[in-house]
Amino acid sequence: MAYLLKGVSILGGKPTDLHLGDDGLITDRSDDKAEVIDATGLVALPGLVDVHTHLREPGREDAETVETGSRAAALGGYTAVCAMANTSPVADTAGVVEQVWRLGREAGLVDVQPIGAVTVGLAGKQMAELGAMATSAAKVRIFSDDGFCVADPKLMRRALEYVKAFDGVIAQHAEEPRLTEGAQMHEGEVSTRLGLTGWPAVAEEAIIARDVLLAEHVGSRLHVCHVSTAGSVEVLRQAKARGVRVTAEVTPHHLLLTDEMASGYDPVFKVNPPLRTARDVDALRQALLDGVIDVVATDHAPHAVQDKECEWSYARPGMLGLETALPIVLSVFGEKWELIADRMSIAPARIAGLAGHGGDLTKAGSPANLTLVDPSARWVVEPGGLASRSSNTPYAGMTLPGRIVATFLRGEATVLDGKAVK
Amino acid sequence: MIKHLRSAADLDAETATLILDTAAEMAALSGREVKKLPALRGRTVVNLFYEDSTRTRISFEAAAKRLSADVINFSAKGSSVSKGESLKDTALTLQAMGADAVVIRHSASGAPHRLANWVEGSVVNAGDGTHEHPTQALLDAYTMRSRLGRLDGLRVSIVGDVLHSRVARSNVLLLSTLGAQVTLVGPPTLIPLDVAAALSPSTKVSYDLDSVIPDSDVVMMLRVQTERMQDSYFPSAREYSRRYGLDLPRMRNMPEHAIVMHPGPMNRGMEIAPEVADSPRSTIVEQVANGVSVRMAVLYLLLGGK
Amino acid sequence: MAQPRADAPSKIILAGSDLSRVVDRIAHQILEKTSGATGTVLLGIPTRGVPLAHRLAARIHAFEGVEVPVGSLDITLYRDDLRLKATRALGRTELPPGGIDGLRVILVDDVLFSGRSVRAALDALKDLGRPSSVQLAVLVDRGHRQLPIRADYVGKNIPTALSESVKVAVTEIDDTDEVRLIGGLQ
Missing domain, CATH: 3.40.50.1370 (Aspartate/ornithine carbamoyltransferase)
Known part of the structure; x- marks a missing residue:
């Protein structure tokens, strides 16, 4: 179906009419049969792209499925998500990545782009069949052992080199495992007070420092997942200044929340890497503004109730993110639409190699992947009211700015009037 | 209440x-x-x-x-x-x-x-x-008060594996609230990061037991598990005991009125010498x-x- | 029980030397009724029963040269209204060195009202030993008993309304000696 978005503000610009053709492309021709949407006061953004999502299928369908996660993504303004490999079975073969890719197509709410594991079973011992995943129907380009660090320096070097053959990228979960044995939260004042084993910032920074040197040495691309410390920002800043081909992401929660949130031992605030200090939050915000950090990625990590309604040390790390990412970024940075479009759509689409996403909405012929935001709307986060199958949001009860009114995937509405169409 | x-x-x-x-x-x-x-x-x-x-x-x-x-x-x-x-x-x-x-x-x-x-x-x-372990801290404070008559201004040294000790955390909080001056003593590997900022700004840290002992009204020894050795917190039980154990010569350097405490169970010969544990200065049974x-x-x- | 407001009108029933005379009279009555206060222990109920017990012992000693042992008996843990109010701090329980077994115990309290404190004191006493008999001395009896309890020695009977309250002050604690009736006046 064709749509006419009347009076829409593209990236905060002057109100205009935006035509979405029934061929799924943006067009400058009007169509009498087009459905008209009064978009007065709404801002159009290129559909958001998440390079870091956990959809839990196959294996933990009680926490999330490709379908429920896709719905959450569409409601959050996303048109593409990259699904992490730590499923059960692990997405370390062409078979599993194709299954996830197919489930995404069936759900039809966002483009689900599988990420392949770097090592077999995420065990960090033996390289998975990266080439087979790259040439499968899923066309995997990002490889990651996320949840675990590729700690072995030789293996990391080889993986960085190997994926050059198909323009792949290794997305590293930077965590030196020997420095984080038993770690429960950021190591510092609060962990000392709470008697929880600390996760030192240096465990992340040391791996990033090593990996940028490796990437520089072999001339490969490196992507750093969920950067969480001020020290990591400095390492990245220096590497980029030297011309190392490194990109990095930051999560909405690391841009907003601090380790103080752990004080009540509510595991909804347990996440890996852990929430850091206010100083780190400030450095991450500045890095995103400067472009030292390239993208906002959600690290959307749904968990079943029993995995969070328990003792802090027994709880699984992770937070929901897809439905709150844009509102959190808006509340942190305000209505900087150009910045938001770049960090949440254009740059992530480029990193993930998703050509149809992050396009120019003013250009006829671009795929009609976009989302409409009402920046003046305020809403209260109710965990039970989210589309995700899980409810582990750290923002429960918070009033957030910005409501997704509609999302279009190749011209088809996936969200209308703030509701998923299917 | x-x-x-x-x-x-x-x-x-x-x-x-x-x-x-x-x-x-x-x-x-x-x-x-x-x-x-x-x-x-x-x-x-x-x-x-x-x-x-x-x-x-x-x-x-x-x-x-x-x-x-x-x-x-x-x-x-x-x-x-x-x-x-x-x-x-x-x-x-x-x-x-x-x-x-x-x-x-x-x-x-x-x-x-x-x-x-x-x-x-x-x-x-x-x-x-x-x-x-807040009730342990309360009973420790009670024991100090009944032995020494006060808590305000009392100089209390807590010695050993502070990092893993729930007794130490509760004691620092409670004793500081009640006006005592707490010094944490142990190898740097077993003293938690930012401990004064985390618990009480008046808390002091020392890595040298011998320098702290003459100025302590209370020396509280913490249990040290020998397993910590495997995790490189210290090289050997012998070295730990030599640097941070309370033996008779060290006890003789304590002020005359000072007492020795231990939350139990003790590793006799490791953090505390048997003669010290059984001396009249020891409050272990009273605790x-x-x-x-x-x-x-x-x-x-x-x-x-x- | 309804309490008069803090700023309610009040009047002094006994003050200074009046209160001393009342204590003297109770001391005389004890000597008379116990044939010279031998084999007797005075147990004050905290807070104001304790100084009153010490005063009685001092007067008895002044009158007849008899040393009557004095102790204190805290009843907090035995009260039947513990749960109705916020947790109370404990008073001191201290028996004289000779204990109470086989002796005549005279409980001393400032005001006798519902009788519930005395019941709690009797319960507490039974866990401490076995006196040969127990008597009760109070400075003021204001009536309104809820239990079958009466005092053996009463300093002053003060008829009161339930809406009123009686406050006893003693120099040892309050820097003054007086009995005040609060509330209920026009």
């Missing part, structure tokens, strides 16, 4: 002093023939122990029974806990049974905080992971006896009123 005792930080100076004063009255009453007092008749106290600790459990049990409360012991072994029942489900069961207070010992830091969300009654922390009085005071003050 406070509702829960999850952390020594739950106590302000006034409340902490009230507990110590009440404990003194409880101690006086426990000298008589009929030890039972009727204050908690009809109240139910559950001892929920996920870790073996016979000493602490029987101390709480004796305290509750002397106040005429009904006591239910719920231990991880031989119960549904070992079948994998969650803390929350256990809490709901205890809630349904009408527990007025739950005394919890758990290997996970913060378990008492979680429990307090799920039960209506009072929660008393009997030791959680590497976090806190156990005072434990019951202090826990009576806590239970009475939490459950005695409306």
Whole structure:
């Protein structure tokens, strides 16, 4: 179906009419049969792209499925998500990545782009069949052992080199495992007070420092997942200044929340890497503004109730993110639409190699992947009211700015009037 | 009065002093023939122990029974806990049974905080992971006060594995609240990061036991597990003992009035020499006896009123 | 029980030397009724029963040269209204060195009202030993008993309304000696 978005503000610009053709492309021709949407006061953004999502299928369908996660993504303004490999079975073969890719197509709410594991079973011992995943129907380009660090320096070097053959990228979960044995939260004042084993910032920074040197040495691309410390920002800043081909992401929660949130031992605030200090939050915000950090990625990590309604040390790390990412970024940075479009759509689409996403909405012929935001709307986060199958949001009860009114995937509405169409 | 005792930080100076004063009255009453007092008749106290600790459990049990409360012991072994029942489900069961207070010992830091969300009654922390053990700190403070007559201005050195010690955390918080000056002593690997900022700004840190001993009114030795050796916190038991153990020559350097404390169980020959543990300066046996009085005071003050 | 407001009108019933005379009279009555106060122990109920017990002992000693042992008996843990109010701090229980077994115990309190404090004291006493007999001395009896309890020695009977309250002050604690009736006046 064709749509006419009347009076829409593209990236905060002057109100205009935006035509979405029934061929799924943006067009400058009007169509009498087009459905008209009064978009007065709404801002159009290129559909958001998440390079870091956990959809839990196959294996933990009680926490999330490709379908429920896709719905959450569409409601959050996303048109593409990259699904992490730590499923059960692990997405370390062409078979599993194709299954996830197919489930995404069936759900039809966002483009689900599988990420392949770097090592077999995420065990960090033996390289998975990266080439087979790259040439499968899923066309995997990002490889990651996320949840675990590729700690072995030789293996990391080889993986960085190997994926050059198909323009792949290794997305590293930077965590030196020997420095984080038993770690429960950021190591510092609060962990000392709470008697929880600390996760030192240096465990992340040391791996990033090593990996940028490796990437520089072999001339490969490196992507750093969920950067969480001020020290990591400095390492990245220096590497980029030297011309190392490194990109990095930051999560909405690391841009907003601090380790103080752990004080009540509510595991909804347990996440890996852990929430850091206010100083780190400030450095991450500045890095995103400067472009030292390239993208906002959600690290959307749904968990079943029993995995969070328990003792802090027994709880699984992770937070929901897809439905709150844009509102959190808006509340942190305000209505900087150009910045938001770049960090949440254009740059992530480029990193993930998703050509149809992050396009120019003013250009006829671009795929009609976009989302409409009402920046003046305020809403209260109710965990039970989210589309995700899980409810582990750290923002429960918070009033957030910005409501997704509609999302279009190749011209088809996936969200209308703030509701998923299917 | 406070509702829960999850952390020594739950106590302000006034409340902490009230507990110590009440404990003194409880101690006086426990000298008589009929030890039972009727204050908690009809109240139910559950001892929920996920870790073996016979000493602490029987101390709480004796305290509750002397106040005429009904006591239910719920231990991880031989119960549904070992079948994998969650803390929350256990809490709901205890809630349904009408527990007025739950005394919890758990290997996970913060378990008492979680429990307090799920039960209506009072929660008393009997030791959680590497976090806190507030009644131990109260009985230590009680012991210091009865031996030395005061807490305000007292110089207390806590020596050993502070990093993993729930006793040390609670003691730093409580003693600072009551005006004592705490110095933490141990190898740098076992002193937690930012400890003064985390617990109390007046806390001092020293890596040299010998320099601290002559200026200590109280030397409290912490248990050091030899397993820490495997994790490179220190090279060997021998080296640890030589640098941070309390032996006779070190004890002789303490001021004449100073006392030696240990929360138990002791590693004799490791952090404390047998002659020191058995010396008249040692309060180790008193600490156990005072434990019951202090826990009576806590239970009475939490459950005695409306 | 309804308490008069803090700013309610009040009037002094006994003050200074009046109160001393009342204590003297109770001391005389004790000597008379116990044939010289031998084999007798005075146990004050905290807070104000304790100084009153010490005063009675001092007067008895002044009149007849008899040393009557004095102690204190805290009843907090035995009260039947513990749960109705916020947790109370404990008072001191201290028996004289000779104990109470086989002796005549005279409980000393400032005001006798419902009788519930005395019942709690009797319960507490039974856990401490076995006196040969127990008597009760009070400075003021204001009536309104809820239990079958009466005092053996009464300093002054003060008829009161339930809406009123009686406050006893003693120099040892309050820097003044007086008995005040609060509330209920027009």
